[in-house]
Each structure stands twice: as C-alpha cells, then as structure tokens.
Amino acid sequence: MYQENYDPASIEKKWQKIWAETHAFEAENDYNKPKFYGLIEFPYPSGAGLHVGHPRSNTAMDIICRKRRMEGYNVLFPIGWDAFGLPTENYAIKNKVHPAEVTQQNIDHFRQQLQKIGFSFDYTREVNTTDPAYFKWTQWIFLQLYKHGLAYKAQMPINWCTSCKCGLANEEVVDGVCERCGAPVIRKVKTQWMLKITAYAQQLLDGLEHVDFIEKVKTQQRNWIGRSEGAEVDFALTVPGEKVRVYTTRPDTLFGATYMVLSPEHPLVDKLKEQITNYDACVAYRQEAARKSDFERAELNKEKTGVQLEGVRAVNPVNGKEIPIWLSDYVLMTYGTGAIMAVPAHDTRDWEFARKFGLPMVEVVAGGDINQEAYTDIQDGVMVNSGFLDGLKVAQAKKAIVDYLVEKGYGERKVNYKLRDWVFSRQRYWGEPIPMVHCDKCGMVPVPEDQLPVLLPNVKNYEPTDDGESPLSAMTEWVNTTCPHCGGPAKRETDTMPQWAGSSWYFMRYCDPHNDKELASKEALQYWLPVDWYNGGMEHTTLHLLYSRFWHLFLHDIGVVPAPEPYQKRTSHGMILGENGEKMSKSRGNVINPDDIVRELGADAFRLYEMFMGAFDQAIPWSTNGAKGCRRFLDRVWKLQSMVCDGEGFSKDLEAEMHQTIKKVSEDYEKMKFNTAIAAMMTLVNDFFAKGQVTRGELRTLLLLLNPVAPHITEEMWENQGFGAPIHHQPWPKWDEEKMKTAEVEIAVQICGKVRGRIMIPADMGKEQAERELIQREDVQALLGGKTVMKVIFVPGRLLNIVAK
C-alpha cells in the first residue's frame, strides 16, 4: 500500500539509504563488460556550498549514466574534490584555521548536499586533490615533465595579481584583471616554473579532429592555440654583418614593406647601442612601454606610438631598398621574432602607424584604395609593383615568394602559434609543493620518486609575503633539506602548483583511485579511458580542457596512458541566471539555494525543473514557479497509482503514443534535449488523466522513462506496484517503429499554401494515390470551392497542398 499524498522527503531519504547500502551505483571492476565513463567537472568545495549551477551539469550526466546502466553498461560516474585553491586559503588566513580543516568541512558539506539530490555517483572512488596520496602522483607527473624537458624555470615577466600576491597564467587574466578576485594585474619579472605546452600545440590542434566536442569548444581551442602559417625573412642591416629576422603571414607583400618595426624589448636595441644615434630616446620608449600592462598596451590600441631607431636602416632583401626601423609596442616580443616588416598598404595596423608618422606606402596588391584604408583581401587581389610576382594572385604569389626566399637563403617557411607556455608557479601555501631542490653544488635537482609526496609543512602562518615569495619560503625548517644528489645542504623549491595541476589528471585517478604503486593501473586505464562523455562549463574550455589534454597527450607519449585524447565527447551546459535574468551573485541578492528547493519541493522536482527549464546548452533564468510546476507534475504522476487498471501491455488507443514517447524520450536524452523529453512525458501523463486510467504496462513504461530524471519517486512507485526488482536494475524500454503507426492520420489541407481544413486519411496512402484521389473527396471539393486545380502536392502524414485558380 502507498501513502495517498506524495511525500518526497521520506521517499528520497529511504531510497538514498537503500542505494548506499546496496552499493547500487558503484562501478564494477569487470573489464569484460561494455563500459561507459561519464564525467562531470569535480567541484571546488567552496565555503558557500553547492549552487544551482552544479546540479544542472550533474543531473544531465546522471540521467545519461542511469540510462546507460539500464542499457547494460558497466558505468563509472565518479565524484571528487578540486580542493586546493585560493578561496580556501584566504578563508583560512582570515579565520585562523588550517586550510586542510576548512577543506574537510567543505567537502563534507558538499557531499551531503549532493547525496540529498540523489546523484548516482560512485562515492567509493572519491578523489581529493589535497590528499597526499593523490598529489603524490601530481608531483610524479611533474617530475616526468621535468625529465622530458617540458618543465623549466625561466626569468620572465609574468602576470602578477596585486591582491592575491601571486603569479597568474595568461589564461587566468581576463580583461586585465585577475579572473578570481578581480584585482588589477601588473607585469612583474620573476623566476617561474613553466610547462612547455607549446611543444604540444600542433598535437592539441590535430587531436580536435578525432573527438566529438561541441563545435563552440573546438573553435575556442583553435583560436586559443592560434596557428598561423607564414615565413621568417632575414633583413640585412646597414651595420655590416648584422641582420634582423621577421615573421610574416603575408610574404607575398614583401615588395610593399616600407619600414620595419621592432618590439621595444627587442635585443637588437642594446646590441646596436653604438650605432644607434638616439639610443637614449629608444631606451626611454622601452621603459615607458614596460610600465604598461599587456592590457593597457592593448587598450590603447587606437593611438599608435613609436620612435624611430636612428643611425641604422634595414635592407629589403627582394629589392635592395633601405627602409627605416622603428620601435613600437604594437609589436610584441612574445610572438614570432619580436620584429615585423611593415606593409602599410595591406595591413590595418601598419596602415595606422604609417598614417600617424607619415611613412610611405606602396601598393602591391591591386583592388583596394589604400588612401582610404589598408587593403587586406587575400582572395581577389592581383600583385603589382612586385617584380617577378606581378600579375599573380595573392595565393600564387605567396608560394612563389617563399620558394624564392628559401632558394636564396633569405628565409624559410614558418608556423607560429599564439599559445604560450604555461606559467606553473604560484607563490602560495595551499597547493602541491613543486618537488624540486636547489643545491649550490648540483643546481636544480628533482626529488627522487621514492621520496614523494613532498608534503606541505604544518604551520601556523601561511599568509602571502609582500615581497612576492611563497609563504613556504619563510618556513626555514621545511626549506632547508639535503641534496638528493650530493647529500649536501640544499633548499626546497617554495613555489606551489596552480589549481589546474590537480584537475589535469583527476579523471585518470578515478579509474583506480586507491592504487599506491602507480597513478592508476594499466588495466584500469586501458579499460576506462577515454572518458566517453564529459560535460562541463564553457569557462573551462581554454584552461582546464586544454591543460588536461596536454598532460594526457604527454602521458600517452611516455606510455602511461593508452589513448592520446582523454575525452571522447565534450558537451557544455548553459548557466542558470537569477530570476531577474542577471547572473546569480551574492551582491545582486538573487542566489537560489538548492537546499531550499529540495526541502520545499523535493529532489526529484528540483532535478526535473533543472532539466525542463529550457535548452540545456543555453543560459536560462531561474523561476521558482516553474519548479513548482514540476512538483505538480510529480504529484500527478503519484496520483496515477489510484487510476491503475489491469493489463501488462498498452491499451489499444495509447499504443502508438506509448511507442512514440519511448522513442522521443530515449533519443532526446541522448541529444541532451531534456526539456522536450520531459514535455513528452507530461503529455503522456495528461493523456492518462484525460482517460481516467492507466494500465500497469503503461505505468511501468512511464516509470522507466522518468527514472533517470526523477529516480526516487519512480523507485518508490515501482515498489508500490510490485513491478519486481528495483527499477535501476531494469532494462531500458524499447520502442517498435511498426507500433508507432496509427491506421489513420489527420493531415492539413492547404489551398495555395494556406491551411483551409483538416481531413483523416489512411496512414499508408501512397503519394500518387493521394494526389489522384484526395481532390475527389467531397470535403476537399468543398474547401476548393469550385476553383480549377493546377497542381497537387502531397506530403505523407503532413499535408495536401492544392494549387488552384
């Protein structure tokens, strides 16, 4: 017997307990079964707790995973904690508690919240990036990168957050401010650990061809990697024996190069100190440029600045003409060679610069008006004023000139990428220590693998220092160690890793999370990887997704993981906005707390609404009324129990609809069109109500279809109805295309494209027969009103269009 009223609180508690006790959703280590690895981005356990955005991704993947289990797959759907990071550290500093303690509390809170929503995670495989048993392997991967020359220390200007007092990766700087705290970012020269992600630029690009990522993600990654093809060309200088190399994507315009621009930081300035007659002015300009942040340099792009390098000129290799050399900060030292040949007639930036400083322009591609603007078209233009290139189209000229340059030894083909190496150091306490030791005698020495993990010292004060050094540097007992190589006195590296480190390989650890010999066993990695389906936010496309692909590609190259690409499929969910349509934030006061919704409406209604509210990949404002509507639907589903009539199959009049709904829901789940899948089930339930009864077979099928979205209520009703083994052990329902058809269908009748009526016709009526016979029908003739038929178009199952006069 069942309770008359649907009471989610008691039902949900009951089933969550049963699932835990029966280990219902734990992945099996049976490597013979077909597997499915569903992944969501593991949360950062912040003090604020879960927000309504987490369940959107989680519920979607939970639906897919629950469906896969019913389809017979061995499913791995894990959860873990990306727990290193600044907010925890800052909270710890402020409240004088150890970050590890804060982390533990937050994790416990998060887990409890997730469990209340009924996600089918395998909690036995939890990973925690701050657990030494985990970060031992994060450090191990770093050592492998180091051994293969992909981790190096470099003195370089980095992005420095003035508030976090910490270096940031380029990817962490958004609009000139720190992505995390919003404080301004300045340039600061420091010695930093770097990871050579640029060595993998081409592989990261090529790999995208073989994976099923939504197009938006691929595009963003491609843009970020920023591959361009061109040539490097040497320009001789008027100083004997000296030359400058430039990079250009438009070698075809070489005859139009009327001056050259060097980045202010270009080493040539100091090298030619003797020859440059206005050296002081050049240095002054360089200092001015250095004061600006990258952001300011970009912001001020409307007005170009620069200074001419006097006393030295460059020689255009194709026509021997001497051209002036300028310094300008619109040329970046960090891209290409830090020097360009300027072709003002055909490059917008050069055009502006030439305009401002009155430099000459030479048109070498005909088709535009270079007095008005730079002509940058590369399709239709034809070469002029270009010696042996004259008359060629741009594409042909490109090839011809590069062949010529290579032959003459003036230059070579060159591919460049915008991608920069990854700044891997952070001057903070709460991160993985970088396992390196500095020895006066031996230099940089990696900590031997058998001494991992390098633990964080347990101390009282981990506030960042104002001098930009890690708080670890003040902990002399920890810092002072012995050199693993010579045994002499040495100092530990005091920088820690960025948060992206732990999250770059967590999905590997899930495969074999308790292994203390390897990061995971070969067999487990072979079986589970790649991740079959990974859902996460668009905000991680150029950071986490690229970094973790890089690590995975590297680990594949050194034989640790079997496949090159870690993720077979990547989808992305839209953000949930506040009820007012603005981004949810504490300061706007429009934050919805999942706990409140679960308490008031139940976890199932909450899950249902999260999936029903709109297209999954789009940003949608929250509506508590909408959520209540989903609760109403579940109330109605519950009430079906009082309408059940005999019959293990489908009733005649609903048979077609039942099969159509099974198909619709099954396919829509796969396409992540959860809103329309739920709408179809709502329609079905409405039809049961209209009829006043539902057969056992119909109810059975509805419960199976609804189970992935609303697992608790469906388990309970399944048990109430005595349908047998728990619903999560049942096979996914199948549809029969034949049974989806009805004997008769209603089609629209159009006269000249306008709908004039509807008629019932046999469903199997052929096109020819329909076009011949239907216009004879009395009801069709009536709609025609005596007009002369010119043409008849019949679309089976849809409409009949009669063109008539």
Place this chain on the structure above:
RNA sequence: GCGGGCAUGGCGGAAUGGCAGACGCGCCAGACUUAGGAUCUGGUGCCUUCGGGCGUAAGAGUUCAAGUCUCUUUGUCCGCACCA
C-alpha cells in the same frame, strides 16, 4: 575591429523546408470549499463586420510551401582582440 551564435505570445521555450506557439509558468472563467497561494475542468498570439484577415526583430528574394534557405539592416549575446 575580427570571428561565431541568437532574435518566436505576458514569461521559459517547442517546431526533419510541410498544420507556428508542443510542454510548463502566468493569467481568465467555472467547480469543490468556511477559506484557497490546495486540487479539478475549460479557456488563453493579435484583429474581426464572425466570412475571415494578420502574425516568428525589419526589409527584400528563392519555393507549391519559409520561424527554418539566400541577401541587406537592426538589436543582442559569446569568443578573440595590435598574434604581424
């Protein structure tokens, strides 16, 4: 600036080139009620002389047929942003 997406009732949104507005919210009316912020039933794009006419940001085009395809314009969101 460059690249890409989007634009449909009061709201969230449906719609392989083939009956626009599924489903839900809200609203209106009715039923049951001492009561209704519960539940149930019906209605709900706009105009209408009740025949019908008009409707998917605006304008043109292709088609028997356009929310859907093409072009132009506007708005909006996202990505990149001096990357040579």
